[in-house]
Amino acid sequence: PDLKVIAELYAQDAVAITPDEGEIHGRDNIVAYWRQMTEMVPDGRFETLHAYEAGDTAIDEGVFSGRNTGPIQLPTGETLPATQKEFSVRGVDIATVKDGRITDYRLYFDEMEFLGQLGLLPDETP
Numbered sequence: 001p002d003l004k005v006i007a008e009l010y011a012q013d014a015v016a017i018t019p020d021e022g023e024i025h026g027r028d029n030i031v032a033y034w035r036q037m038t039e040m041v042p043d044g045r046f047e048t049l050h051a052y053e054a055g056d057t058a059i060d061e062g063v064f065s066g067r068n069t070g071p072i073q074l075p076t077g078e079t080l081p082a083t084q085k086e087f088s089v090r091g092v093d094i095a096t097v098k099d100g101r102i103t104d105y106r107l108y109f110d111e112m113e114f115l116g117q118l119g120l121l122p123d124e125t126p
Helices: 003-009 027-040 111-117
Strands: 010-018 022-025 045-054 057-067 086-098 101-109
Touching (some): 003 010, 022 027, 101 111
Parallel strands (some): 010 101
Antiparallel strands (some): 010 022, 045 057, 086 101
């Protein structure tokens, strides 16, 4: 995905909420979030299963899938090497639009399932 195109979707003062990074303020920081995701999963794709509109808000439910071939940025600032594992995770995003740009964006997915499919959770066997 083209990050310039992604930037154009968001208002300058947009706020995004994500399972892995929490609350992100401002277009530049939101674009940085998507840059990390696209570097981690260059072939990532989102297949929409259900889409709804309610007034100025769009809700999309679908499956995000791909292969982790790029570095993984951890919230701690550490970087992990790519796992080369494929994943497929259901998620929902909710975007509120004003004057043609997203002002409020909320992304929901099961972060534990995502990390588990990438093989990044501690082994639970004794």
